[in-house]
Amino acid sequence: MKNKVRYFALFREQAGCDSEIIEWQGGTAAELFRMMTEKHQDLKTEAAALVAVNDEMSGWETPLDDMDEVLFFPPVAGG
Amino acid sequence: MKNKVRYFALFREQAGCDSEIIEWQGGTAAELFRMMTEKHQDLKTEAAALVAVNDEMSGWETPLDDMDEVLFFPPVAGG
Amino acid sequence: MKFSVSQTAIDVEAAKKRVADNSCGALVVFEGWIRDHNEGQAVERLEYEVYKPVAEKEGARIIDEAIEKFQVSHALCIHREGLLELSEVAVIVCVSSPHRGEAFDACRYIIDNIKTRLPIWKKEHYVSGISEWVNCEHCAAAGHSHRDH
Amino acid sequence: MKFSVSQTAIDVEAAKKRVADNSCGALVVFEGWIRDHNEGQAVERLEYEVYKPVAEKEGARIIDEAIEKFQVSHALCIHREGLLELSEVAVIVCVSSPHRGEAFDACRYIIDNIKTRLPIWKKEHYVSGISEWVNCEHCAAAGHSHRDH
Numbered sequence: 001m002k003n004k005v006r007y008f009a010l011f012r013e014q015a016g017c018d019s020e021i022i023e024w025q026g027g028t029a030a031e032l033f034r035m036m037t038e039k040h041q042d043l044k045t046e047a048a049a050l051v052a053v054n055d056e057m058s059g060w061e062t063p064l065d066d067m068d069e070v071l072f073f074p075p076v077a078g079g
Numbered sequence: 080m081k082n083k084v085r086y087f088a089l090f091r092e093q094a095g096c097d098s099e100i101i102e103w104q105g106g107t108a109a110e111l112f113r114m115m116t117e118k119h120q121d122l123k124t125e126a127a128a129l130v131a132v133n134d135e136m137s138g139w140e141t142p143l144d145d146m147d148e149v150l151f152f153p154p155v156a157g158g
Numbered sequence: 159m160k161f162s163v164s165q166t167a168i169d170v171e172a173a174k175k176r177v178a179d180n181s182c183g184a185l186v187v188f189e190g191w192i193r194d195h196n197e198g199q200a201v202e203r204l205e206y207e208v209y210k211p212v213a214e215k216e217g218a219r220i221i222d223e224a225i226e227k228f229q230v231s232h233a234l235c236i237h238r239e240g241l242l243e244l245s246e247v248a249v250i251v252c253v254s255s256p257h258r259g260e261a262f263d264a265c266r267y268i269i270d271n272i273k274t275r276l277p278i279w280k281k282e283h284y285v286s287g288i289s290e291w292v293n294c295e296h297c298a299a300a301g302h303s304h305r306d307h
Numbered sequence: 308m309k310f311s312v313s314q315t316a317i318d319v320e321a322a323k324k325r326v327a328d329n330s331c332g333a334l335v336v337f338e339g340w341i342r343d344h345n346e347g348q349a350v351e352r353l354e355y356e357v358y359k360p361v362a363e364k365e366g367a368r369i370i371d372e373a374i375e376k377f378q379v380s381h382a383l384c385i386h387r388e389g390l391l392e393l394s395e396v397a398v399i400v401c402v403s404s405p406h407r408g409e410a411f412d413a414c415r416y417i418i419d420n421i422k423t424r425l426p427i428w429k430k431e432h433y434v435s436g437i438s439e440w441v442n443c444e445h446c447a448a449a450g451h452s453h454r455d456h
Contacts, residue, residue, distance in 0.1 A: 009356050009428035010440040048442065050426070055360045057424075071358070071426075075442035078355075078386060078427030079339045079398045079418060088207050088279035089291040127293065129277070134211045136275075150209065150277070154293035157206075157237060157278030158190045158249045158269060171320075180343040180394050186414075189334040191327075193405065245329050256342065262415050265335075269407060 001026045001066035005036065010074040011049075014042040029053065029070055030060040036072075048075035080105045080145035084115065089153040090128075093121040108132065108149055109139040115151075127154035161217025161235045163208050168236050168247045177232035177254040184258035186265040190249040192242050196292065200285040206248065208239040209277040220271040228264040230255035235268055237278060310366025310384045312357050317385050317396045326381035326403040333407035335414040339398040341391050345441065349434040355397065357388040358426040369420040377413040379404035384417055386427060 006019040015036065024035060029051045037043045050073040051058050064070060085098040094115065103114060108130045116122045130137050131150040143149060170189065177185065192204050221233050233253045242248060251268045255261040272278075283289040323336065341353050370382050382402045391397060398421065402414040421427075432438040 008358055008426060009430070010442075013440075050424075052361050052426070055364070057361065057365060071361070073358070073426045074428065074440070076423065076425060076427055077429040077441045078357075078425045079422040087209055087277060088281070089293075092291075129275075131212050131277070134215070136212065136216060150212070152209070152277045153279065153291070155274065155276060155278055156280040156292045157208075157276045158273040178340075178394065183340055183342040185336075185338040185340060187334075187336040187338070188407065188411075189336070190407070191332055191334060191403075193332040194329040245327065254340075258337065258339070258415075258418060262337075262411065266407075266411050 004069045006071045011072050015040045028061050083148045085150045090151050094119045107140050160221040163239050173252050177252045182231050182254040184261040185254045186261040188251040188269050189247050192244050192246050202283050202285045204242045205281040206239045207279045213276045224264040224267045228260040230260050230264045309370040312388050317399050322401050326401045331380050331403040333410040334403045335410040337400040337418050338396050341393050341395050351432050351434045353391045354430040355388045356428045362425045373413040373416045377409040379409050379413045
């Protein structure tokens with residue numbers, strides 16, 4: 001299946017890009033992120049990272065659907 | 080001994096005066112107030128009333144000195 | 159002065175400037191407004207009587223306690239006296255500190271104590287024509303059903 | 308909008324007016340200011356990146372939660388994005404309610420959740436020339452020694 005992945009803030013710098021289209025066998029957001037850390041050497045797992053799917057906050061263990069847009073948020077720091 | 084007594088807000092209305100000079104045998108602020116409730120029929124004891132002596136907050140059981148100015152504060156309601 | 163009594167409208171912006179500090183990341187402000195009702199009665203306006211010599215001393219003491227207890231950078235309180243109309247600011251507390259937790263705690267400590275320790279009395283003038291001295295904080299402390307304002 | 312993102316200076320007075328209400332006796336305002344230091348480094352200016360589509364939705368949700376949970380009358384939050392200079396207001400939360408306890412609790416709930424749930428990132432530019440993404444709230448949650456801001 002295909003997913004669009006978007007990176008923000010620190011993750012964008014680590015991945016070296018804003019977004020990319022990934023074709024893969026499918027799975028959870030956590031599995032997709034892990035795959036991306038293998039693709040991008042500098043991209044590191046962060047315990048406090050958050051994930052959103054199609055502009056809604058989601059969970060790392062929620063299975064993704066084909067064409068879902070997956071947003072990887074590094075630890076947030078508003079305020 | 081002699082003490083000047085001052086009344087505020089509700090107590091002033093109940094006592095019917097701002098202040099008065101009392102000559103008495105001496106004692107605590109609580110005893111003086113009790114005496115005043117006998118003098119002024121409408122003046123009523125209030126559990127949350129406060130007392131100050133010579134412009135410093137004080138306790139009801141502190142013995143008064145001659146010439147102390149005693150301030151009777153009905154329950155406060157700032158803010 | 160950390161605590162002051164004002165006969166005219168409180169200048170909230172000026173008060174905030176007095177606690178501004180580049181080393182502070184947090185400002186917490188409490189404003190007490192004149193409500194249009196209390197205990198089921200429609201309020202028209204309100205009158206504060208303040209015995210200044212004691213209020214000023216005790217008010218400054220409360221603020222020093224808060225600064226010491228919560229280690230905040232700056233704190234102040236201004237309380238109105240005299241006649242106030244609906245929606246006027248009756249009291250303002252401003253607290254600044256590097257971090258927000260202390261600023262919230264100190265602000266609340268100050269207003270809670272200002273309301274129970276200072277010789278300030280509030281007379282409410284109701285739309286019905288009646289007026290009455292208010293002392294709900296203490297009713298509350300004594301276990302009555304009134305809530306804090 | 309109860310939660311909004313602003314690219315220009317936050318108008319604090321206008322925000323307060325939006326929660327004003329004659330039936331409310333209490334206003335609690337939190338302002339987050341840009342501090343001149345963080346983790347021992349001198350800060351020159353700061354940059355906020357906000358992912359608006361999610362921040363706006365989740366921000367409105369947090370405010371609704373606070374209103375529901377603490378039964379306050381009105382609440383709003385405005386967060387800056389882009390480049391900010393020292394002492395600028397980065398975020399403001401305003402809460403009004405009949406009584407003060409709920410207003411304090413709701414204000415704190417909102418800022419605590421805004422800081423941990425919204426896709427907002429802060430890059431600090433230090434006087435030393437270095438710049439760095441900041442994520443202290445989470446360090447704190449993970450038991451590190453950083454404190455909340």
